[in-house]
Amino acid sequence: MSKPSNASLVPWLGAALILILLDQFTKILIVGYYQLGEGQAVTSFFNVVRAHNTGAAFSFLAGAAGWQRWLFTAIGVGAAGLIIWMLRAHAGQRLFSFALACILGGAIGNVLDRVRLGYVVDFLDFHVAGWHFPAFNVADSAITIGAACLILDELLRVRRAR
Numbered sequence: 001m002s003k004p005s006n007a008s009l010v011p012w013l014g015a016a017l018i019l020i021l022l023d024q025f026t027k028i029l030i031v032g033y034y035q036l037g038e039g040q041a042v043t044s045f046f047n048v049v050r051a052h053n054t055g056a057a058f059s060f061l062a063g064a065a066g067w068q069r070w071l072f073t074a075i076g077v078g079a080a081g082l083i084i085w086m087l088r089a090h091a092g093q094r095l096f097s098f099a100l101a102c103i104l105g106g107a108i109g110n111v112l113d114r115v116r117l118g119y120v121v122d123f124l125d126f127h128v129a130g131w132h133f134p135a136f137n138v139a140d141s142a143i144t145i146g147a148a149c150l151i152l153d154e155l156l157r158v159r160r161a162r
Contacts, residue, residue, distance in 0.1 A: 007092035009084070012101040019105025024112060026079040039125065046126050051135040052119040069114050074109035080104055092128040095153040102146030109139030 010074055028048050034040075039049030055068060083104045113120040122135035
């Protein structure tokens with residue numbers, strides 16, 4: 001099922017780079033077309049809205065005094081280093097490496113925002129019956145897809161071991 005451990009990590013780094021570029025491109029568009037808080041309804045359950053998140057997922061620590069910017073940047077950089085190390089060791093495991101590439105691209109996309117802007121630009125706003133899911137972006141989506149693929153990879157690994 002998986003290739004030898006000497007498989008190249010270049011395709012996975014390339015996938016992460018594509019995600020980073022897509023993430024940054026969409027954020028540039030949002031910042032260029034919308035003011036903070038401004039948005040546009042797309043469907044009855046989805047809006048595009050410009051939001052700034054100084055915290056982490058679900059605005060965790062967004063109200064802190066500013067130190068969280070560097071904490072989350074350091075966590076993102078550390079995670080990127082760990083992921084690259086893991087990719088080198090497991091580049092032949094396709095689903096696992098795809099998951100890591102998604103998480104890597106998303107982490108770096110959000111780190112770039114934190115370093116450049118001091119916050120992460122979010123713009124995808126899903127809602128139902130007046131309740132809005134916290135706004136997110138392409139990087140957050142990539143991280144979520146990567147996490148789901150890691151879970152799937154582990155479930156498949158355990159199933160194969162039986």
